[in-house]
Amino acid sequence: xxxxxxxxxxxLGELRRTFQSGTTRSLAWRKAQLQALLNLVRDNEEQIFxxxxxxxxxxPVEAFRDEVGVILKSLTxxxxxxxxxxxxxxxxxxxxxxxxxAELLPEPLGVVLIFSCWNFPISLALEPLIGAISAGxxxxxxxxxxxxACSSFLARVxxxxxxxxAIKVIEGGPETGAKLLEEKWDKIFFTGSPRxxxxxxxxxxxxxxxxxxxxxxxxxxxxxxxxxSSELEVAIKRIAWGKWGLCNxxxxxxxxxxxxxxxxxxxxxxLLKKSIDQFYGRKAKDFKDLTRIVNRHHFERLHNLIKDPAxxxxxxxxxxxxxxxxxxxxxxxxxxxxxxxxxxxxIFGPFLPIITLKNxxxxxxxxxxxxxxxxxYAFTKDETLKRLVLSRTSSGSVTFNDIAVQFMSDDLPFxxxxxxxxxxxxxxxxxxxxxxxxxxxxxxFIFDLESRxxxxxxxxxxxxxxxxxxxxxxxxxxxxxxxx
Amino acid sequence: MEDEMKKMERFDSDSAAxxxxxxxxxxxxxxTKSYEWRVQQLKNMIKxxxxxxxAIMEALQQDLAKPRFxxxxxxxxxxxxxxxxxxxxxxxxxxxxxxxxAITTFPSSAxxxxxxxxxxxxxxxxxxxxxxxxxxxxxxxxxxxxxxxKPSEISPATSSLLAKLLEDYLDSSAVRVVEGAVAETTAxxxxxxxxILYTGNGKVxxxxxxxxxxxxxxxxxxxxxxxxxxxxxxxxxxxxxxxxAAGKWGCNNGQACIAPDYIxxxxxxxxxxxxGLKNILxxxxxxxxxxxxxxxxxVNSNHxxxxxxxxxxDKxxxxxxxxxxxxxxxxxxxxxxxxxxxxxxxxxxxxIFGPLLPIITxxxxxxxxxxxxxxxKPLAAYLFTSSKKLEKEFVENISAGxxxxxxxxxxxxxxSLPFGGVGxxxxxxxxxxxxxxxxxxxxxxxxxxxxxxxxxxxxxYTPGKLRILRAILDGSIIGAILALIGFGKxxxx
Numbered sequence: 001x002x003x004x005x006x007x008x009x010x011x012l013g014e015l016r017r018t019f020q021s022g023t024t025r026s027l028a029w030r031k032a033q034l035q036a037l038l039n040l041v042r043d044n045e046e047q048i049f050x051x052x053x054x055x056x057x058x059x060p061v062e063a064f065r066d067e068v069g070v071i072l073k074s075l076t077x078x079x080x081x082x083x084x085x086x087x088x089x090x091x092x093x094x095x096x097x098x099x100x101x102a103e104l105l106p107e108p109l110g111v112v113l114i115f116s117c118w119n120f121p122i123s124l125a126l127e128p129l130i131g132a133i134s135a136g137x138x139x140x141x142x143x144x145x146x147x148x149a150c151s152s153f154l155a156r157v158x159x160x161x162x163x164x165x166a167i168k169v170i171e172g173g174p175e176t177g178a179k180l181l182e183e184k185w186d187k188i189f190f191t192g193s194p195r196x197x198x199x200x201x202x203x204x205x206x207x208x209x210x211x212x213x214x215x216x217x218x219x220x221x222x223x224x225x226x227x228x229s230s231e232l233e234v235a236i237k238r239i240a241w242g243k244w245g246l247c248n249x250x251x252x253x254x255x256x257x258x259x260x261x262x263x264x265x266x267x268x269x270x271l272l273k274k275s276i277d278q279f280y281g282r283k284a285k286d287f288k289d290l291t292r293i294v295n296r297h298h299f300e301r302l303h304n305l306i307k308d309p310a311x312x313x314x315x316x317x318x319x320x321x322x323x324x325x326x327x328x329x330x331x332x333x334x335x336x337x338x339x340x341x342x343x344x345x346x347i348f349g350p351f352l353p354i355i356t357l358k359n360x361x362x363x364x365x366x367x368x369x370x371x372x373x374x375x376x377y378a379f380t381k382d383e384t385l386k387r388l389v390l391s392r393t394s395s396g397s398v399t400f401n402d403i404a405v406q407f408m409s410d411d412l413p414f415x416x417x418x419x420x421x422x423x424x425x426x427x428x429x430x431x432x433x434x435x436x437x438x439x440x441x442x443x444x445f446i447f448d449l450e451s452r453x454x455x456x457x458x459x460x461x462x463x464x465x466x467x468x469x470x471x472x473x474x475x476x477x478x479x480x481x482x483x484x
Numbered sequence: 485m486e487d488e489m490k491k492m493e494r495f496d497s498d499s500a501a502x503x504x505x506x507x508x509x510x511x512x513x514x515x516t517k518s519y520e521w522r523v524q525q526l527k528n529m530i531k532x533x534x535x536x537x538x539a540i541m542e543a544l545q546q547d548l549a550k551p552r553f554x555x556x557x558x559x560x561x562x563x564x565x566x567x568x569x570x571x572x573x574x575x576x577x578x579x580x581x582x583x584x585x586a587i588t589t590f591p592s593s594a595x596x597x598x599x600x601x602x603x604x605x606x607x608x609x610x611x612x613x614x615x616x617x618x619x620x621x622x623x624x625x626x627x628x629x630x631x632x633x634k635p636s637e638i639s640p641a642t643s644s645l646l647a648k649l650l651e652d653y654l655d656s657s658a659v660r661v662v663e664g665a666v667a668e669t670t671a672x673x674x675x676x677x678x679x680i681l682y683t684g685n686g687k688v689x690x691x692x693x694x695x696x697x698x699x700x701x702x703x704x705x706x707x708x709x710x711x712x713x714x715x716x717x718x719x720x721x722x723x724x725x726x727x728x729a730a731g732k733w734g735c736n737n738g739q740a741c742i743a744p745d746y747i748x749x750x751x752x753x754x755x756x757x758x759x760g761l762k763n764i765l766x767x768x769x770x771x772x773x774x775x776x777x778x779x780x781x782x783v784n785s786n787h788x789x790x791x792x793x794x795x796x797x798d799k800x801x802x803x804x805x806x807x808x809x810x811x812x813x814x815x816x817x818x819x820x821x822x823x824x825x826x827x828x829x830x831x832x833x834x835x836i837f838g839p840l841l842p843i844i845t846x847x848x849x850x851x852x853x854x855x856x857x858x859x860x861k862p863l864a865a866y867l868f869t870s871s872k873k874l875e876k877e878f879v880e881n882i883s884a885g886x887x888x889x890x891x892x893x894x895x896x897x898x899x900s901l902p903f904g905g906v907g908x909x910x911x912x913x914x915x916x917x918x919x920x921x922x923x924x925x926x927x928x929x930x931x932x933x934x935x936x937x938x939x940x941x942x943x944x945y946t947p948g949k950l951r952i953l954r955a956i957l958d959g960s961i962i963g964a965i966l967a968l969i970g971f972g973k974x975x976x977x
Contacts, residue, residue, distance in 0.1 A: 073957050104901070399930045400930065419700060422702045439895055456552070461557075
């Protein structure tokens, strides 16, 4: 019996008992947990920078922005809005139901399972946890084993701050994941690849467990160059940042490839090079602000993408790899073959293919003939192109004229569609992801409509016919015998 | 001859694949996204129902011996109401929803746009074969999708009527009906759909979800369960008994997912409740219910045998306190009440879906909560009481798809309440705007401008930049300004 198997049943049993006892439903408990999580993050910021650096070589500024800052922001939002979100919402009722009241009562789903990913190993574990706690659930987190320092950090520190009977962390790899999937959960939240997403959903199907799957895809950037030169500079700087400044390309919302008109390609390449220099300095080995590739497996995977001569021939900048430190420098490719893996699979690394088109409107067809991405980025001021993007393409979300910042919005749902995912979260959507909205209708004994009941008659039929049309005047006439 | 040949043509994987290819072509053309197209389809559906009311009621009579009144009230009217509601609200539903933007993305504007998923598969059930087929179709069309409907083969008259009517009245380049049973459904489920809505039982629900998982297709599963009714002793007996009886036997003779499945009441009150129910039953269906025209029959002999088996189980057969009459040739079972059947009997361990009503007794009414909580979460839970305290405890402690206090079933007719289950009783919900939302992808759209960019975003990273970032993420404008000027917490070196 592996260490992972031992105690799983007990741990799950305890989570269930705790949930049944009603502890996690109390608003006071939820707030206390959220506050404790806030303390956890604030007290351990340095440690978080350390473990994230250990697992990914991520610079503390990136780590603060993407792992700590977003969580602090989310916790503050949840603490402020929890009471509002958790309270029943009155529903309007047609007069025909009088007297009655209707409301939607949010209730927790129960015991939830959260799988997080390795590229934002702290925030992708904690953001779903925040939603689960706010919604009043008990939760088990399985952090990714591919970010081991972060995983062990969470396993050590969470029990020190949070209610251990209701919130647990379990470490382990695929076998642990598989064992977890055999159990019955009230919700499963997964961030990762579509391949594993399918496995998770198939396992969930056995127990009719609802799932939220935050997957990936190739996030394209449509670059319409009908912009002023200063606007273009800003645009390209943002694109460069959106590729290499987000975990060095290893981000589900990061830029995957760019679509641009061919005559602009040389300028684009120049401006991208300029940004790379500005951000990271000129020497290939000196990329101290760049995140490294997470592990040997992904390093080899990425390296293989450019081993194909047709692909390596299209490299116009970069391409150097450091096997020892698992470093790949920012690399730009111009028109690699569309059938090559680098253009059919999500890159999740520092390679940036530029695909050229005769005119930018072709980008619509290009994007819509491929699997739906998590985010579609378009840099343009042209209203027609904007409309085409919105109406003729489909994606989890769309951002115009910037990269990734939609992640910062509390009010926008974050999630995919098709291959890029199922369900959404962030802000109040995190709360909703872990909530069942129960419809409650209250009636009393006064005023019982005879016509509801058998034995049926034509009179009753006409009455109900009118009632459904909310034709109250007709009903009066019916009763007065003036309608038949 | 040609028609015969066509009928014998099997609908297999290839047929399913080519059907999807065709519908994808239609969807890609953008036709179904236009407001005008959606409105036209909904109007055509209303006309379809109005023109064919008699044929619809006849098909329902054939499939279920459903009384005209029930057909009208619970199938035809509700479907029309759904169409009318969608027509009235569609413009409003289709409008993007403005979202607040944060200081962190200033300057920007954001909205949430509803877009159709694409090609939707709707698999419906046999007990309300008309409503449960078309109600979801209304939602799917309102949301701008192309739809394939697979009606239940267990209600064949309605299934074939739907196939004919939808072809005649709706745009068949985007809306299709596929008739058939397991083989055809399997062929359909192999394909990649953009959304699937299934109404039926948990066993098949699992199969549907597993098939959907292969393509990462989101699903709505409208399943069932044992919907309990807790009856307190401080109620108006006549009204309560009527409402329970109407919900149980006035809805397809118990064959409804939200029909009261079993009752829990106190030992002391049970005799009174039983008397009340007996009186009402006589009022509703007369002295010989098997002869009443107002009672639906059991759908087929499979289900008849299943129900008979529940009644004939040794530990149960002696517990019948009312009814129990059956007529196998006409597939009729009379409203039947049982008292105190054992918790481990078959009748208490599967969804009854028929006219048998077990009453379980407890010492105090509060004890009923544990009984309900020990079972899987039902689609609906009902409570009859005049105690506000009991009501509060019930609502706060029992989980179910939906709940109704002092009535049964009618919550599903209210378009402003979502209709769906939780746990074993289902995933997702629909009705009214929830239908539109169920079949829409809510796409977040953020608009930013290309003016000015804070260098703080970009590498190389410095302690100063960290300070500013920290302040911005804290939502503190003053902090951000101070940091920009150079004050603030010294943290990173």
